[in-house]
Amino acid sequence: MLHVGGVRTALFNWLFARKNSGTFVLRIEDTDLERSTEESVEQLKRSLRWIGLEWDEGPEIGGPHSPYRQTERLDLYCEAAQKLLDSGAAYYDFATPEELAELREQARAEKRQPIYTSGEYRQMDPEEARGRIEAGEPYTVRFKTPRDGQTVVEDMIRGPVTFENANLEDFVLMKSSGTPTYNFAAVVDDALMEMSHVIRGDDHLSNTPRQILIYKALGYDLPAFAHVPQVLGPDKKKLSKRHGAASVEEFAAQGILPEALFNYLALLGAGYAADEEIFSPEELAERFRIKRVSGNPAVFDQQKLVSINQVYIRRKSLEELAMLAAPMLVESGAASAEELESDMPRLTKIMDLMKERIGRTTDIPDAVGYFYGGELEYDPEEFQKQFGKEFARENLPELAERLAALPEWTEEAIEEAIRGLAAEREKGARHLIHPLRFATTGRTVSAGLFETMQLLGRERSLLRVEKALREMEQLPA
């Protein structure tokens, strides 16, 4: 599941790479064996591609620094760990998880910060450590974090951020399972893969001083860092499913177009000029300035996303919209595939009528469904409202006859028939239009009635009107 915060970060990386003619690299960080599954990796790649973020280097594509999955790079991490062990920058630690938990508990009780700097193992003689390892004792490799001094992160969007080394513990490099921790693997990979820029979520800012320490201990040059803020829900809490949708899949399922999500996410906190908002990925890249990205977390606004989505729906050609609508109509049961295929031009015209009224593609079946099928079921309460009026009861049968007698079933002819009768009875045409709309579409809102009826076709329109008339007869006087 690719969270919108994650996509936005990926998006910024992509924009930055495009803008600077760089390379956008995808690396799978799957060192957490329990959490990372084949399916989750596939889904991630699918989401990235759906929104239009193709990577230049990475899984499936390959590149000069293969492989791009951390679980396939284990040797590299072991090698680097050995280097740090040899130089004395790291040490073997035999503390058990239980002991560590207890230490933390103790620190908490004494209101101390739980900063682990194992005096016991930090100084242990390498020979002794080796002995215990050979004896089969589980161990981790920890970094020997300096006790004093400070580490400063030169962040591209925040400037220098200073951390006291004394606040950093001796963090784990290699877990007892033999796999590296995120902080360690990320550094080794970023260095080996020659990453020039690391643009990632805000939540990694506090990891960065540790990583910088590792870079230095390994003798690697530092990449440039940029930490982009999180995406929040309306309650200013981290955006999650309970805010409606939080992952790319969910937005897709809720009728959001990939280009709309792309555009919206790129705008969110990226510091673009505010005079215009609809941009193609290329335009976005052209204007992207990492230094202008806002340092403060942005609230995700579903309504604005939908409004941008609406713009992209309107920008689609009618043919594209028809292609989009067809499978949805089949799935909703509104129309059969054969029926649609036999007359795509008609669907195209229908989409022309409805495109201004659709905010999400998932609105399509409901907005368009009644253009297909025969007789309709009417909501009794609304039916009473529309057909219970005296004027309607007295004139609708006559109107139906005139419509049936129309030589040409065109928008103009239909309009003339309706307005003509209303004029003769000296009543506003709306007194006929509203019930007729309800009879022919089964709803109180639709596109213009005349064009709607023309597209509905004579046969279907009259069929529905006649049914409504029959039901009108049953209404109590």
Added chain:
RNA sequence: GGCCCCAUCGUCUAGAGGCCAAGGACAUCGCCCUCUCACGGCGAAAACCCGGGUUCGAACCCCGGUGGGGUCACCA
């Protein structure tokens, strides 16, 4: 709680010391268009968190407070 980041309309933002009695977009509310809805047009309401400095002058610089966020794992 410690450490770190951040702070302009409800939301996203423009603003990089005088051009700002703060501009745009979404949302909201009017009006117009009109057969309903939508689109479109016009208009309204709506913000520089607070307090100190610096300066001739501060939304913009500095300090403090407050508020929000992040992070404190053998998760990434």
